[in-house]
Amino acid sequence: MSQSFKVFAVDDDPVVLDVIASILDPHSELQTFASAEECLDKLESEKPDLFLLDVSLPGMDGYSLCEHIKADASLRNVPVTFVSGHDTIEERLKGYDAGGEDFIVKPFAPEELLRKLKVSQHLVLNQRSLAEQIAEAEQLSSIVMASMDETGILLQFMSKLIAMESAAEIAEGLLELMQRYRLDGVVQTRLGHETETLSAAGKNLPLEISIIDHVRQQGRIFEFRRRSVHNFERVTLMVNNLPLDDPDYCGRLRDNLSVAAQGVDSRLKAIHAEESSRRAQEGILSALEGIRATMSELRMTHQSNSTACADLIGELQDTLLNSFYRLGLTDNQERFLQNMIGDFMTQMAELLNRGATTETTLQRLSESLAHLRNY
C-alpha cells in the first residue's frame, strides 16, 4: 500500500494507539492524538486520508469530533471510522448520525483493521480518481467550448465570405476575423493585377507591403517568433501576436486561419473568374451591337438602291416608248423593240424581287442579334 496514505488516529488509551501503530505503520503514514482537541489543532495545517476515532474521549467526544470534521468542506470527503468499545446498535447509529462511514469494535483483530484501511484506501483512491476525472472533464469541456466558439467565428466568416463581392471587402472581413481571435496582423489580397494590403494601421502601408512581399516567398505556412504567415496564391495572412504561451490555442488558431485563408483564396479565384466572364460577355454584347447596326445600314442602303433601280427602269421604258414616234419605226420594228424591252424589264423585276428576299434575310438577322443582346 502507498505510504502517502495518511491516517489520523484519536484515542486516549496509548495501548490502543500503539496497537493501531503496530498494525498500520507499514501500510500508511500514521499520526496519533490523545484527544479530539489535539487532532483539531493538527487539522489546521494537515489533512489526512482517513480518521480512526475513539468515541469516549476526554473533552470533546468522538462523535462531536466527527461532526466537526464533516462540517468542514475540505474534510467532508475524508472517511471516518469509529474505533470503540461501545458495541451496541445505539452507539453504531450515533456514529452513523454523526457522519461516520464505518465502525470497528475494540478489541479488534489486526486483519479487521487492515481490511478497513484497504477499503478506505480504495474509497479515497476512487474519490481522487473521480476528482481527477471531473477536473479533466471540466478542462476538456472548457477547451471544447472555447474551440466551439472559435469554430463558430470561423463558420460565421466563411458564410459571409460567400456573399463578398470584392477583394477589399474580403480583406476587411479577414482582418475582422483576426480581431475576433484577439490577433493583430496584415492581410494582402491579389486579384488579377490588383494587390491590396490591409491592416488595422491602414491600407497599402509601404513597410507592411515590403514585409508581405518577403514572407510570401516562404512557403504555405511560415512562422518566426510570435508571427505566423499563411500564404496562398491570391492571399497572404500574417499574424503579429501569436499567443505562444497557450500552445493549444495556438494550434487551433493555425488551423482556423489556414482554413479561412484557403477559403479567401478560393473566393478571390471565383471573383476573378466572374470578372473575366463579365468582361467577355460585355465584349460579345458590344460586338453584337456593332453587327446589328452594320446590318441595319446594309438593309437601308439595299432598300435605297432597289428603289433607285426600279425608278431608272421605269424611266427607261417611258423614254423608249416615247422615242418610237420620233424614230418612224415599222410595226414589226416597234414590236421587236417592245418585246426586247419587255424581256429586259421582266429580268430586272426578278432581280429586284431577289433584293427583297435579301432584305427579309437581313431583317431576320438583325432581329436575332437584338434578341441575343437582350440575354
Place this chain on the structure above:
Amino acid sequence: MCSSANPSACSSVPAEPLTNAKLAIKNVRVAEALSRFAGDEARYRHWLIEFIGHGPAAASQIRMAVANGSHDTAIRLAHAFKGRTGMLGMAELHSIARTLEMALKNFEPTAFWLDELERTAEEMSRDISAALNESSS
C-alpha cells in the same frame, strides 16, 4: 496508567531480553494480543509490565469514583479499563469490566463486580509477573 503512545517513553521497568520460549499467561490470549502488536513481543511485554504496575490501581480508582459519587467518571474509567484489557488479550478481566460498565450505566448494584475486578486485576498482575519472569529466565 502510562499515557504515552510510545512504549519506550514511559516504561518504568526495563524491558527484559526476549527469549524464544513461548509466552503463556493464565487467562490471557497471548497469541491474539501479540498479533495486534504485529508480533512485536517487546512492545506487548512493555504494556504487560505497565499493567502490573497500574492495572490493579486502575481498578481501585473505579471503586473510589463510585464511592465519591462520580458516576460518569466511574463509567469512563470502567470503559477505559475494558478497552485496555481487551486489547491486551485479558479476556476474563475484559468481560468483568464490560459487565461493570453496563451495571454502572444501568444504575445497578456494582459492589460484586468491583470486587471481582479488583481481585482479578491483582491475580492477573501476579500471573503476568510470574509469566514474564519465567519467560525471561
